Amino acid sequence: MVIGAGMAGMAAALFAARRGISTAQAGLTGETLYASGLFDLYGVTHGRSRAPVDDPWQGLDRLRRSHPDHPFCRVSNHQIRLAMDLLTEFLGEAGHPYRGHADKNARLITPVGTIKRTFRVPATMWAGVLALEAREPSLVVDIRGLRGFSAEQIVSTLKPAWPDLRAASIDLPWEARLGPKYAEHIARGLHVETARRELADAIQPHLGQAKSIGLPAVLGIHDTETVRKDLDRLLGVPVFEIPTMPPAISGVRLKEAFDIHMPAQGINAHYHHTVQALHRRPDGRFVLDVGRTQPETSVIADRVLLATGRFLGKGLVAGRQGIREALLDIPVSQPVNRSCWHREAFLDPKGHAINLAGIEVDDRFRPVNANGRPVYDNLYAAGSILAHQDWIRTKSGTGLAVATAYGAIEAMAEDSTGKPKG
């Protein structure tokens, strides 16, 4: 049983199903709507220096030497590569392909015109990575009335580094009579061929010498490659998406890909349901009560993976008495008292101690108690609930979730050849 339907839970359920493990899963998938769609692995160094990382594999090797407690130390680079490949292959089969360099992070334009390092990008964004590398003459286009995305702002921020970048604003004929535009309406509209032609016609007069065109991430929800390739053809140059502010279409795509295609992997999915309670029977098996607001069904599982996230996911709960793990009250590694949770300044470059809080695991991803012994031999944990990592600062959200999910499922698969012990 996988508890959690964020990136760690999804990856774990996928890896377990692919390994032939009979898998059930519960959790809310709505948080995926906030995902940028970029799959970060390791983009900024852990610790105080905060240096950008171009080669994530070398970066991870250094991290393992300097921070032996970090969860990345429990998985090898080889395993992380396999895990990221499995996830992106699945998404490719679900109509949402990913691209990236083999051995280095890609650089990508953010919605505010800064440059971010990330490991895998939706294929719809890949031409933007190449255009940025080549600094070729390019055009960024925004859509009047679509909030949160300004071509002018992106270009003015990037201009010093990319002099041949220009901005243009267009109206969408089929949306012109509406007031504020919604990215999701536009994205769904672009599945219609006429809408694509009208978009290309609106961009054409601004094209000039541009060798590629950046648009907000609105190129469809499903089968985005068809939309992108058709626009490439109509405009005669590659078109690329620039991520938009969350909640963004990239999150909608991921959520729908998971919601629709995960059950087809043979997973007994209880999405939009949570585990309300669980207990362990004398024979070592877990009984999990699953439901929306109260128990509706029970799942009996030989092994359980906890991928319930931190505070946002509700895997951890912060209170006056400290930080608690929500489901089983597993010990949480945390600062000695509340006054040590945060530094004075919100954006302090040294980060906040609370963001390293989480549960400790052994080498087999089993949560441990105060003595360092596994709480249960058949309970595992993965993702952002793990201690000693600060995925936001190190730009490693998806990488950490997917890598630790892989490690935990590998350990679980090996352990399941024997019987769970009490």
Ligand SMILES: Cc1cc2nc3c(=O)[nH]c(=O)nc-3n(C[C@H](O)[C@H](O)[C@H](O)COP(=O)(O)OP(=O)(O)OC[C@H]3O[C@@H](n4cnc5c(N)ncnc54)[C@H](O)[C@@H]3O)c2cc1C
């Ligand atoms: C706004 C935002 C932007 C992000 N941008 C990026 C990005 O640009 N690049 C990147 O790589 N990563 C990004 N991430 C991070 C990425 O999504 C992480 O991998 C993720 O947040 C951590 O994954 P997780 O599965 O460990 O936890 P979460 O995503 O928090 O998921 C926890 C899951 O556990 C479930 N759960 C909790 N309690 C229970 C229960 N009792 N029963 C059943 N289910 C339960 C929740 O419903 C949820 O499904 C972003 C995340 C956010 C929030």
